[in-house]
Amino acid sequence: MNRPQPIKxxxxxxxxxxxxxxxxLMNKAPDIEVIGHAMDPIFAMDRMQKQWPDVILLDIEMPRMDGITFLKKIMVEHPTPVIICSSLTEKGAETTMQALGAGAFAIFTKPTMGVKSxxxxxxxxxxxxxxxAGAARVSRIPRLALHKPTAKLSADAVLAASTGAMAVTTDRFSAIGTSTGGTQALxxxxxxxxxxxxxxxxxxHMPERFTAAFAERLDNLCEIRVREAKTGDRIMPGLALIAPGGKHLVVKRSGAQYHVDVIGAPPVNRHCPSVDVLFRSVANSAGxxxxxxxxxxxxxxxxxxxxEMREAGARTFAQDEESCVVFGMPKEAIRMGAAERVLSLSEIPEVLER
Structure with a gap:
């Protein structure tokens, strides 16, 4: 039996x-092979003419050509998953948005000091x-922001499970959860x-300081209003509230209206914000x-x-494998019977609009 080729x-x-x-670090993984390294994009292009990689780990600030320019060139000439690994992105949210807009698969922030450890x-x-990234459909969409590994907690660490469905009101809304590939899909x-x-x-899923710039970028592109959520914001027609990086977003009911709280709590499923926390709060408050x-x-x-949302009476949907960059979260939801229907990316806006 032939072993699968390693990710180059x-x-x-x-x-x-x-x-x-x-x-x-890469070479310690049995399914990953580092085929080369370069001190700047010019050297990298020479190396790539001999053998094209499956994934590129890319810095932003480099001599002769910056990483953003190189990224744009790659995505036009030969779309390839690119993971930005740079200290600049930690303090430069606008640079991060440029990288995501240019097609970066992931953003991995490193500190300016103690990089090795x-x-x-x-x-x-x-x-x-x-x-x-090696398994992704990079030409479809790409992206994500990564987080340092943490213990995997469940939503119980933030919210208790629902005790019953809520009465129907005239206020309706939708909750969306996404991660790798989600910035361009959103x-x-x-x-x-x-x-x-x-x-x-x-x-x-995004680190702190990046979600405000992400929301601002979407607000400039969309007919609806998009902004980073703040505690007390009311969920209203024509408005999308984005969970701030490093905080959980929960929905609460006040009479016939719905508001959000932004809370500090441990990561759930190693993420903060967590989709599980948001969805549980929606199941509890909106049904x-x-x-x-x-x-x-x-x-x-x-x-x-x-x-939990479906069991509370909500309509639930999952993106299909064909249109996903990474079919992890939707696949698990489908496996558990959480999704009432499976939709392509192009079908999702119509479902949200109805």
Whole structure:
């Protein structure tokens, strides 16, 4: 029986220490092979003419050509999953948005000090991202922001399970959860919605400081209003509220209206914000007054919460494998019977609008 070919990785970073550490971490995984490294994109292009990688680990600030320019060139000439691994992205949310807009598969932030020890601690998450990138349909959509590994808690760490369905009201809204591939998928979905559509609450896995810039970018592209959620915001027609990075987003009912709270709590399913937390809060507070949609993403965050929503009377949907960049979260939701229907990305706006 033939063993599957390893994922071929090219490392592009002007730091010799970073190149060495990343190469050592990648080569420890039996299914990953580092085929080369380069100190800048010019050297990288020469290397890629001999052998094209499956995944590229790319810094942003480099001599002769910056990472964003190189990324754009790759995505036009030969779309390939690119994971940005840069300290600049930690303090430059706008740069991160440029990378995501140019087609970066993932954003991995590294500190300016203690890079070697940080990369070693975060090796498990980085390797998992490379594996997801190697299996992704990069021409369909791409992206994600990664987090340092944490203990895997359930939504019980933040909210108690629902004790009963809520009465039907005239206020209706939809909850969306997504991760890897979600930034561009959300751009597609939200930009297709009219101002009259029901309100939306959204969890996109992203680190702190990036979600405000992400929401602002979507607001400029969409007919509906999009903003980073704040405690007390009312869910209203024509408005999408994006969960802030590093905080959980929960929905609460006040009379016949729905508001959100932004709360600090431990990561759930290793994510903060967590889709499971949002979906559980929707099941608890809204029941049949809500719809839930789980979209492209790595892992299983949101699958159990979507099931709780369905059991509470909500309409529930999952993105199909064909249109997902990574069919992890929707696949788990479908397996658990959480999704009432499976939809292509192009079908999701119509379901949200109705």
């Amino acid at each position: 990785v090219l490392i592009v970073d002007d730091s010799a220490v970073v190149r060495q550490v990343l190469a050592e 940080f990369l070693q601690e975060a090796a498990q998450e980085l390797v998992a991202s490379v594996r997801a 751009e597609y979905v939200l930009s297709a919605l009219p101002r009259t559509c029901p309100g939306l609450v959204v969890v996109q 049949a007054n809500a719809k839930g949609v789980i979209m492209t993403g790595m892992g299983d965050d949101g699958a159990r919460g979507l099931l």
